[in-house]
Structure formats: C-alpha cells, structure tokens
Amino acid sequence: MKHLIAPSILAADFANMGRDIQMLHESNADWVHVDVMDGRFVPNISFGFPVLKAIKPLTDKVMDCHLMIVEPEKYVEAFAAAGADIITIHYEATNHLHRAMQQIKATGAKAGVALNPHTRVDLLFDILEEIDLVCLMSVNPGFGGQKFIYSTLQKVRDLKAEIERRNLTTKIEIDGGVGLQNAEVLLQAGADVLVAGSAVFKADNPKDMIDKLKQVGAEKVI
Numbered sequence: 268m269k270h271l272i273a274p275s276i277l278a279a280d281f282a283n284m285g286r287d288i289q290m291l292h293e294s295n296a297d298w299v300h301v302d303v304m305d306g307r308f309v310p311n312i313s314f315g316f317p318v319l320k321a322i323k324p325l326t327d328k329v330m331d332c333h334l335m336i337v338e339p340e341k342y343v344e345a346f347a348a349a350g351a352d353i354i355t356i357h358y359e360a361t362n363h364l365h366r367a368m369q370q371i372k373a374t375g376a377k378a379g380v381a382l383n384p385h386t387r388v389d390l391l392f393d394i395l396e397e398i399d400l401v402c403l404m405s406v407n408p409g410f411g412g413q414k415f416i417y418s419t420l421q422k423v424r425d426l427k428a429e430i431e432r433r434n435l436t437t438k439i440e441i442d443g444g445v446g447l448q449n450a451e452v453l454l455q456a457g458a459d460v461l462v463a464g465s466a467v468f469k470a471d472n473p474k475d476m477i478d479k480l481k482q483v484g485a486e487k488v489i
C-alpha cells in the first residue's frame with residue numbers, strides 16, 4: 268500500500284482555520300489529523316468537537332481524530348457525530364481498551380489506539396484484530412514541533428512484523444517530529460501513515476511539502 272500523509276492541524280493558523288482546511292482540501296493530503304487535548308491527559312489544551320464540526324463540511328478528506336484526553340469513552344459518540352472518520356484514543360487513558368474499540372466501531376468510525384513513547388507495542392497484541400489503526404507517538408504528546416524519538420523505529424518494526432505475521436489490515440501511523448528527514452526510514456520500518464504538523468504548516472509551500480512527503484517512495488523492508 269502506498270503510504271498516506273495526514274497533516275496535523277495543531278500546527279495550522281487557528282485564526283485562519285477555514286483557509287488552512289481549504290489548502291488541505293486542494294492538496295494531495297490523504298487525511299486531516301485533528302489533535303484534541305484536554306489539559307489533563309496532556310499539559311496543553313487545543314480544541315474539541317465543535318471545531319471538528321465546523322471544519323468537517325469544508326472537505327471530504329478523512330477526519331483522523333486523535334483524542335489526547337482522559338476518559339475518552341465519554342466523548343466517542345460526540346466526536347463521531349461531529350464528523351470523525353477515525354477515532355484514536357490513548358492506551359494510557361482507558362482501563363477498557365477492547366470495549367472502547369467496540370464502542371468506536373459501533374458509531375461507524377474506525378478505531379485507533381495511540382501509544383506514548385514509553386508504552387510497549389506488545390501490550391496491544393492480544394486485541395490487535397480489533398484495532399484499525401495504531402498511532403505510535405514519536406514525541407511526548409501535547410505539543411507540536413518536538414524532536415523525533417528514534418527508539419520509535421524499533422516499535423514500528425516489531426508492530427509491523429506482528430501485523431504481517433497475522434495477516435491483519437491494521438495501519439501503523441507515526442505522529443510527532445515527522446518530516447523529510449525521517450520519512451524514508453519510517454516507511455522502510457513499516458509505517459503506513461505519516462502525521463506531519465510543523466513540517467507541512469511551517470513550510471514555505473505546504474502543498475509542495477505534502478507532495479514531497481507523498482513522493483518519498485522507499486520499498487518497505489522489515
């Protein structure tokens with residue numbers, strides 16, 4: 268499968284969000300990555316489902332919602348109703364991951380799990396069949412513009428090997444510090460989706476940067 272690019276609107280200009288979504292709509296981006304932060308699970312507050320609801324009608328791109336919030340189960344239906352196509356919750360934020368995956372899928376959305384940099388990928392293996400997307404955090408969640416944590420690479424390889432061994436369709440998404448400097452090595456390790464915030468929105472030409480990230484075409488070898 269050709270890899271997908273999901274620009275993170277955490278790095279967009281919040282005063283011109285409509286303009287930035289229009290830019291993504293016209294671009295070759297595959298998904299729009301929506302980072303929801305509550306000031307409790309992470310030490311930052313971004314935006315919630317009212318913003319998702321406002322941007323949803325502006326594009327038909329997949330809305331990839333990453334909930335960095337405590338008690339995510341309380342808000343799954345609200346995010347689905349606001350237009351989330353993928354709802355990703357944190358492993359570290361729930362005691363009932365299997366049930367939460369079922370809850371998300373019951374809304375019609377795809378179900379994702381995000382792992383903080385310190386959380387082992389094998390903790391997901393018992394319920395991997397239930398997970399549509401694993402988002403491996405390659406920075407500590409909460410802020411854009413951080414440095415990529417290189418130990419993520421081995422996690423990508425280990426997870427990819429397990430997904431292929433079991434012939435599953437679970438996608439691997441990498442989130443944090445991703446750009447042209449590490450896209451190729453991430454794809455070689457087995458990544459399917461690259462989230463890029465600063466790399467896209469701080470570029471002189473964001474649409475060109477999206478094209479460049481899409482063109483990184485390494486053969487996947489594990």
Ligand SMILES: O=C(CO)[C@@H](O)[C@H](O)COP(=O)(O)O
Pocket residue numbers: 275277278300302333406407408409410411412413442443444445462463464465466
């Ligand atoms: O979830 C997060 C941060 O918590 C990410 O989605 C960042 O928004 C990615 O930003 P860059 O590292 O690409 O600037």
